[in-house]
Amino acid sequence: MTRRFLLAATIASGGTLFAGGATVSGQTMPTPVPAAEVFSKASLGRAIAPPTPEAGRTSANIANAPKDDGEWRMPSKNYASTRYSAMTEITAANIAQLKPTFTFPLEVAKGQEAAPIVANGVMYVVTAFPNIVYAFDLKGAKPKLKWSYIPDVKPAAQGVACCDVVNRGGTFSNGRYIFNTLDGQTIALNAATGKVAWKTQLGNVNTGETMTMAPLVAQGRVYVGNSGGEMGVRGWMIALDEKTGKQVWKAFGTGPDKDVLIGPSFKPFYASDRGKDLGVSTWPTDAWKIGGATGWGWFTFDPELNQLYGGTGNPGPWNAEQRPGDNKWTSGIFARNPATGAAKWYYGLSPHDQHDYDGVNEQILLDMPFGGKMRKVLVRPDRNGYLYVIDRITGQVLSADAFGPINSSKGVDLKTGRLVVNPDKETKPGKTVTNICPTASGAKDWNPSSFSPRTGLLYIPHENLCMDWKSMQVNYISGTPYVGAELHMKPGPGGYRGQLSAWDPVRRKPAWTIQEKFPIWSATVTTASDIVFYGTMEGWFKGVDARTGKELWRFKTDSGIVSQPISYRGPDGHQYIAVLSGVGGWAGAVVSGPVDPRDGTAALGMVNAMSDLPKHTKAGGTLYVFSLPR
16 A cells, blocks of 8 residues: 555555456456446436537537647647647558657656647657656757756655646747646746746645646746645645746635635526635535645636636545535636636536546537537536536536446536436445446546547547445545545446547537547547547557547557647658657556555555556656658
């Protein structure tokens, strides 16, 4: 057991692998959840909504579609968060010739979740702890290391990180590369030299606070959030001045309205989110102070509406009996004024979250037909298992459809906006609730989807895991785990653990799906030549047809892939694909961390579902760049 994965301090020891499980690669695996215990496809939580006339359009378009200059300056590619590349050189006809033209060892064998960043002929990569930054000059026959930077990061941060010591990437803006460190620093480097322009300490590792998310830069401000919900950390979102690193505003995820920056401009669509100081009154006395709602996921900026969107994480502790009420403003989405942080609307994806369904996933901004007219929407494949289409002006949920097996809830009530929790899967102290789907890591975790305006499809990398859950009393001690639950995760219906779904948000159904042996923990990237790239946890990097799902190409990397692939135009005018290998994160902890694969409770129960992963890959960390032969 290891403190890094929040074990003995709050989770009872002695968990065992499920008896009677199937045998995979010489290891006993938990028995998959029977399909009979999961709602049928027809009742997988589909929200009831009127048919959607197409208003002369059959698919969605990228909102404020930016011109693609071939670079990749932020992890999401653009403010619409599409992860779509207009490059067309690599096609279905020639992808079989795709080969690695450059590799570089990162010297860090942990979960590599970042997206490489490309700007002005230079590629930037930040590693997992200790958050080394490499800059590669892409000019010439082979990339060359231009500079590297090793920040002064507190080693203690490793011991309070929830789910591996990961980093989800940096961003390039105005001649600087800006990133976060695990111990809560935001650092801006001169992109030409690697020298520090400024650095700002924001988190406090002594209270269990870390930072793993990728910053977003817009309008001269850097937007960042914290991690640590499993440590009783109070969540926040902060804006820093891009030039100086000084704090512009700070919005907490819980507490009184003045702390959350809720004022006269706050106009939530649903009545349950209206009222004074709900971030206090929907909690037991003072519980909001250690209640989570961290901002460790993705932020999105809408330049047309001048709105900033950001999700909030799970409430703490996981034992929901200790925090009766809606626990606002956890597991939801805020729309804010980017200049002041003032809240404009909020939508609660999982009120009184009982299953760790953090609301931190990506927001993809589209314009699409709904109800007979074009709507400006925010599309969110959430951890609770629903693909939400939300009016991004008002926060109204237009539709919410299951994109994987769900039995923890029965749908979304579109009149109230509330998730309809299944009483049979509610968690209670001292009681083990079996076969809850999706699992705590969600139907999809943090790893973002991509969208193609050519196909009108959203390419969702996700998982098929369920869990058994037992809540227990837990006391808060600053800087130590604050969970109060014991979990055993296992494969979902069908026995496979991962899936790539091509989802049509207008027709509200998948166009095709691909099943994978392990959860898909990498992001996807889609190109204008109708190819989707993604990685698997056993180390296969794949290219598939964006219209049919047919596999076109695969390459085996030295370790599993849990990162964000990109497509870019090199200084020579040719298309390149880049990705980091290096298995880890929550699902890969059994490989990257000091975790005993025989302990089913390890890594918050994830090891029970992933104990065979070490048979298929090893720890590592390598940058791969692929191209066609010249």
